[in-house]
Every structure is written in C-alpha cells, then in structure tokens.
C-alpha cells in the first residue's frame with residue numbers, strides 16, 4: 144500500500160524535477176529578463192488565452208506592465224522573449240547568423256518546403272543571392288502592367304458588389320485580386336480567381352492560408368502528430384494536394400514549353416503572360432553551377448504564392464479601411480490623384496512614374512502599415528547563446544519580434560493612436576524603429592513589389608470610388624484610430640464596449656479569417 148502511494152506521489156514529483164532540471168540553465172539566464180511569474184511545467188501557458196484576440200490582449204497587457212520593453216514568457220518548456228525594443232531589433236535583424244526561424248514556421252513546411260522564407264544557413268544564403276535579381280527594376284515595371292490589368296478588373300467587380308448602398312466584405316474581394324496578380328507574376332498563368340472564385344484551386348489557396356494561421360493559435364493542432372487526429376486533417380491533406388499538383392503541373396508545362404523553344408509569347412500555349420514570370424527567372428538561374436531541381440522550383444514558387452498575396456490582401460484592406468474612417472485624408476488623396484493624373488483622365492491606369500509621384504499616398508500606406516502591419520510578428524530561434532545589449536540570451540530561445548508593438552511606442556511615435564500620415568515627413572523613425580517589411584539581410588524581398596501593388600490598387604480605388612464613412616459609431620471625428628490595440632487596460636475597457644463588434648486588427652490583422660469581415664460601403668465617382 145505504502146509502496147503504491149509512494150510511487151503515485153513520487154513519480155510525478157520526480158518527473159517534474161527532471162523536467163525543471165533540464166530547463167535550469169535557460170531559466171537562470173532568462174530570469175534576468177523581466178516577465179510574468181510562471182508555474183512549474185506549464186510556464187505561462189495558462190495565462191495566454193485561446194483566441195488571437197485574447198493572446199494579443201495578453202501581450203499588450205504585459206507590454207504595458209513591463210514599461211514597453213522586451214519581456215520573457217514560457218509556454219511549457221518553450222522559452223520566448225517578445226522583442227519590442229529597437230536596440231534588440233537591430234541586433235537580431237542585422238545578424239548574419241541569427242537567421243533560423245522560430246518553430247511556428249514549421250506549419251508552412253508541408254506546403255512551402257524549405258524555400259526562401261523558411262530555410263536557413265547556407266541554403267538560404269544561396270537562394271537569396273539567386274532570387275534577388277528577380278525583383279530588378281525592369282521586371283517590376285513588367286509586373287506593374289499585370290497589376291494594372293487586374294486592378295481594372297477589380298474595379299469592375301467592385302462596381303457590381305458596391306452598387307447602390309451595398310455593404311460588402313472588401314477583404315474577400317481583395318483576396319481574389321491579389322491571388323490573380325501573384326499567379327500571373329509568379330507562374331505566368333491566369334487562374335482568374337476574381338471570376339472563378341469557387342474553383343478548387345482558388346479555394347485551396349484561401350483554405351491553406353486559413354489553416355496555417357488557425358493552427359498557429361491552436362496548441363493541439365500546431366503539433367504535427369496530434370493534428371493528424373483532428374477532424375479537419377483529411378480536408379487539409381486534400382487542400383495540400385490540390386496546391387502541390389497545381390504548382391507542379393504549371394512548372395512541368397513551363398519547362399516543356401521552354402524545351403520546345405515555345406516561348407511564352409507563342410500562340411497556342413496556355414501561358415497568358417508575354418513577359419517573364421518569376422518562374423522563368425528561376426528556370427534561367429543556377430545554384431552551385433546547376434539548374435534548380437523540381438523540388439527547389441516548387442519551394443520558391445509556392446513561397447511567392449503564399450508571401451506574395453496574403454500580405455498584400457491585408458495591406459490593401461487596411462489602407463481602404465482607413466479611408467473609410469478618415470475622410471479628410473481621403474479628400475487629400477483624391478486631390479493628389481487629380482493633380483497627378485489630370486481631372487479628366489482619372490479612369491486610365493497610372494504609369495509606374497505617376498505612382499512614384501504619389502507622395503501623400505506613400506505616407507498614407509506607411510501610416511497604415513504602422514498601425515496595422517500585414518505581418519505583425521516574426522520569429523527567430525537561437526541556435527547558440529547570444530549576448531544582446533549586455534544580456535545573455537541562451538541557446539534554445541524563441542525570439543518573437545513584435546513589429547506591431549513598434550508602431551504603438553510613444554517613445555518613437557508621438558501620439559501613436561492618432562492617424563497622421565504626415566508624421567512620416569516630420570519625425571523619421573530610425574531604421575529599426577519601424578520595420579513592417581523587416582530589415583537587414585532577411586528583410587522582405589518583395590517589398591517593392593508589395594508597395595507597388597498596394598499603391599496601384601488603392602490609387603485606382605480612390606480615383607473611381609468614394610469610400611463612405613463606416614455606418615457604426617467608429618468613424619473618426621478626432622483623428623484617432625478606432626482600435627483598442629496598444630491602449631493601456633483602463634482606456635481599453637472604455638473603448639472595448641464600442642469596438643468589440645468590429646476591430647480590424649484583432650479580427651483580421653492577427654490574420655485569422657476576420658470574424659466579421661472588412662465591411663465597407665463605396666460610391667462610384669464616375
């Protein structure tokens with residue numbers, strides 16, 4: 144009897160002791176960082192919350208508690224530091240060795256393999272060098288034509304859905320547009336997602352982006368082995384196969400066409416684009432003196448398909464959302480369009496040069512990305528000890544770089560909850576104080592592409608539509624943004640009552656499919 148009792152009590156205690164002993168070194172070092180008290184075994188997991196909204200609120204709560212600095216927290220045996228100090232950002236993002244991604248990126252491996260976004264070490268170095276020329280100025284100019292063509296179709300589509308006083312989900316519409324642009328520029332094919340939205344490939348892209356984000360917030364489904372038992376696993380596998388088959392087929396056909404010297408210009412091919420697609424650049428490139436293997440081609444094309452449309456969808460979405468809330472700024476943007484394009488030719492496409500002259504639009508997009516960055520967090524993993532600003536960050540720590548938090552830091556941005564595009568002319572943030580596209584050697588390779596696309600689409604919307612004020616109580620009358628993000632708890636509670644129904648950052652920027660959508664009203668100007 145006593146023996147059984149001893150085993151029942153002693154064994155769990157021994158297990159806990161063993162578990163804690165294994166973490167001792169990391170705990171000792173990380174205790175030098177400020178952060179919430181943790182329990183044995185679970186760490187701070189019990190405090191995190193379950194939904195993206197709860198998790199984000201928890202992070203902002205701690206951020207205020209710890210003086211808007213970095214803080215550490217533990218999820219079981221996983222040690223994390225949320226990085227919000229520009230000095231740390233600088234060290235991490237400038238490092239040539241601290242380039243391994245956090246384990247949250249593993250969720251993308253099944254689809255993207257180890258492409259530019261997810262790879263590390265010499266594999267990443269070689270690929271980065273090879274892919275950089277794909278964003279050359281001339282290629283970007285070619286891509287601008289595709290952006291223009293597709294955004295004209297998008298405007299036609301908006302005329303249908305925004306007809307009269309219709310309220311519609313803008314984010315949903317923008318998703319199909321950005322998918323069309325990226326398919327055309329990355330692979331040289333048109334899937335016409337704006338019209339064929341129910342096609343299996345179009346839905347597969349949408350579902351896959353959703354699944355990746357949903358799993359990131361679900362501790363069980365995040366685990367590959369446990370996810371296999373989930374009821375949505377079979378559907379996920381089907382989605383994955385649809386995307387893999389589609390991409391591989393396009394690559395094979397493109398190679399065949401090239402082998403037959405059947406250039407993309409030749410009639411009779413299904414390749415609609417007459418210009419070089421990203422895939423063509425890859426097919427002409429070499430790694431270690433040899434052409435890329437089918438797997439390498441697949442990984443890079445898929446990476447572009449993912450990175451290149453999900454991010455720009457929210458980039459366009461939040462900019463247009465802010466138009467609805469900030470009518471004075473919308474009026475200034477419209478005036479800029481008239482000045483640059485001429486009042487009588489607002490219908491035509493803006494040229495590459497005209498887009499670069501749209502200075503107020505540039506400031507507006509910068510401000511939108513400060514408040515609602517399309518990529519709110521990025522993650523790194525320490526493969527060895529690092530000394531950052533005099534403190535040792537031990538091997539085996541996940542560094543979550545809070546891009547979102549930088550934008551709400553009043554030491555960097557005066558009155559951060561005020562929506563004021565002009566601030567970027569007056570108070571220039573340092574290179575690591577505002578990093579929506581990251582910075583340093585692993586910054587966003589598609590930054591110029593993304594900004595060009597967002598500006599092309601948003602400027603066209605401004606010329607063609609008046610984005611009407613929101614019908615709720617949240618239209619800004621004082622220039623402040625309608626969000627609870629970044630507010631201290633007391634102020635947040637006051638605003639919560641108003642905003643709980645609709646807060647784009649909590650529902651969409653945290654990138655789980657928006658609970659309510661991004662509902663807007665527009666009136667045609669023409």
Ligand code: HEM
Nearest residue numbers: 259260450451454455458517518521580581587588589593
């Ligand atoms: C608003 C739009 C976009 C934003 C805010 C954005 C932001 C970012 C950020 C923050 C990173 C760093 C990720 C990390 O370190 O884990 C990144 C990396 C990357 N982005 Fe973007 N991105 C955007 C659009 C695009 C587009 C349009 C493309 C391609 C056409 C693209 C391709 C990539 C790739 C391939 C990487 C990985 C680069 C590397 O690790 O060397 N992105 N992006």
